[in-house]
Each structure stands twice: as C-alpha cells, then as structure tokens.
Amino acid sequence: MKTFRLRVLACDRVFYDGECRMLIFPSFDGEMAVMAGHERMSTAIEVGEIRFQDEKGEWQSAIVSDGLLKVEKTKVSLLVYSAERPDEIDAFRAEAAMERAKEQLSQQQSIVEYHISRANLARAMARLRGAGKHMPDA
C-alpha cells in the first residue's frame, strides 16, 4: 500500500512524524479520510479524534483540538493546539475540566467568554470520549 508522510504538530511537541497509509479526521461535516495521492487541499479540522494507519498497517489514534490540515503532493501536515494519545489522557482532569466549562457556561458571560467556555467543553468531552473508549473494562 502506498504511503505518504504525515506530520502531526501540536503547539508543545511534534506528535507524529512518519509514514502513513491513511488518515481519518473529523471535518466540519463529518469524518474525512486522506490517502496517498490525494489532491492538494487545505481544510479545517474540528475537535475530536483522528486515526491513522502507520506503514506497518497498525491503527493509531489521537485526541486533537481544532486546527488546520494541509495536503501537499507527498506530505500531509496537521497543525493543532494539542494532540494526545488516548492513554495519556487523565480522565479525572478531563472530567474536572468539563465540569468547570459547564459551570462557566451556565453563568452570564460575554460572547468571547462564552465561545472560550464552549470550546473548552468540546475539548474536555472529546478527551473523555477518547479516554473512555480505550479504558479497560472495569
């Protein structure tokens, strides 16, 4: 299977830099996938989970914040504020963050604050979803 170079750059680290067969990411109207030989494209990605198949054919996943995706001839770069593996996520922290965001949303605030709180909530929920799916059954 043909591969392309994938770079996932978060603001505090290079999350992934290597070959990839297929990348699935949340777009504004649902999930989209990119494979080798895709046309040049620039798009926005939403808060959620990305999945990609590395050159050995193993699927890896990450929870990402919103950001940009650029497809070039031989490489794809993904620019996000944060990217985490599901097992890196601290479910308790995410839960706390969700509670905090909900509490803030329930209070009167300016439009900016509202947007920030809503984005915080979306991120916390994406994290929890990502962490929950991969948690061992209790």
Place this chain on the structure above:
Amino acid sequence: MKITKAMYLMSSMKLRKARQKLSDTEPYFFALEEEITDILLHFPALEDVFFDNRSEDKRETVKHRAYIVMTADKGMAGAYNHNVLKRTQQLLNTLKQQYGDDKERENRLFVVGELGRAFFRGQGYPIEPDFFFSANNPTMHRARQITGRIMDLYVGEELDEVFLIYTRMVNSMKETVEVERLLPLKTSEFVRKEIQDKIDQGLLNPEVIDEKDDWYLFYPTPRAILEKLVLNYLTGFIYGAMVEAHASEENARMMAMQSATDNAQLMLNELSVEYNRVRQAAITQEITEVISGAKALKKKKEAMKKG
C-alpha cells in the same frame, strides 16, 4: 551576593525550562508561519474583514491601533524590560508626531506582565483595563484568552490594526525586540512581493512561486478556512511570542545576575585587599611605635647609667 547567586541559579533553571518549551513549539510555530504564507498566496482576492485595509483607508482619518506588549512580571533582568518599553514608546511617539496629539487616545495598549503595566500606568499612557496576564509560564490557555479578546474587538471594528511587540532570542547572547503586525493579514499580492524580494536576494528558490501558483482546493470554502486560520494563527503566534519573550526574560535575568555576582565578587576582592592593606598598615604602625618606644626607653636607661 548570596541573593544574586541564588537568583542566578533560579533563572538558569527557569531558562532551561523555557528553552525546552521554545524548542517544543518551534516546529509548530514554523509550520504555522509557512502554512499561512502558503494559504495567503493562494487566496483568491476575497473581500474580508481580515484583509480589509481599514488601516489604509484615507477617508477614515482616525485609526484605532492596538499594541500587545510583552514585558516581564519582575525587574532585575538587565535591559530586557527597558528595551521593550523604549521601543513601544518610540512607536507611540512617532505616531504622535505624525498625527498630532489627540490621536494618542486611539492607541490602545494591551500589556502582558506586571512591570510593563506599572510603567505605562505611571507614565500616564492609556492602558487597557482588565487585561491582566502574567508573563510567567506561558500557556495555550492564556494565548487563547488574549486572542479572543483581540478578535472580538477587531471584528467589532473597534480596532483597525493590531501590533505585537515582543523580544526574540536570537542566541543566548543576543536578544532583539520585534514588532509584528498581526491584523489585518497581508494580502496575497503583498506576500508574493515579499517572496519575490527574498528570491531576488537569493534567499529562496525561484521554483517556490511557480509551484505555488497551482490550483488549490479549499474545503469547504476559502472563507471558512480563513476564519479558522486567523484564530489559529493569532493564538499560535501569541503563544509563540510569549514563549520567546519568557525565554528571553529568563536569559536576560540570568546574565544580569551573573554580572551582578561577578561585580560583587570583584568588589569583595577589592575590599578585602583594601582591608588587608589597612590592617597591615595598622600593624606596621603599632610595631614601629612599640619599637621606637622601646628604643626611647633604652636610650633613657643608658643615659641614666652614664649619668
């Protein structure tokens, strides 16, 4: 000296952390910059609030400019704060000369860091109220909040131009103050010209521009991308600038404390030399006195014997 030495150690530790953060963000930061240039190059001529050149519109004579100034929370960092503040003042003064006094009200200062806030307040500049952000340990959260605030004002047409003033660490010995215009974005022609300039100077490969003329897909629409892009760009840039500024601050403080320690050491050496000299002089004098006293006594005795 104990204090300066302790501060030196502390800031060298903090510097190591800040450096780490800086090198962690750099790939993201550079890729972001590259992507922005790339997208702007391809951008169809859109009429949009982020490109619109309210800033060059001659009919509207009053321009609202915002300056985001990155300073430190504490002093004791050599010329670090001083340089940033001086540069900001310079900028404001040139504007004052250009447009006269009353336009100064149209400049709004968003100051990060306690020291800068205190300075501008003391000098009677109009600084933005409720804009309290610490310069210590930059976080993405803080960058997001700053961006939210700025974007809100910009979209609401309360601001026409947004500048960012921060310190960039060139290497561990050299730091420069940078002034960057964040908004409105450069238009595609402008970026093209910049790249052409770089090609002319031999800094870039001429192929870059040919390739960049290719057709490009923006999904779903250029406008939707632009919206995201601007937010990402601003947040990323402000975060990057905060990290740069913080690293520069700790570096400046470390160097200042190093030279303070050195100076104190020098002073101690000089003083101890002087002390030893004075003590030696006192001892010599005492000995001379004792000897001369003894001699005098001896002479007296001899005189008595003879007599």
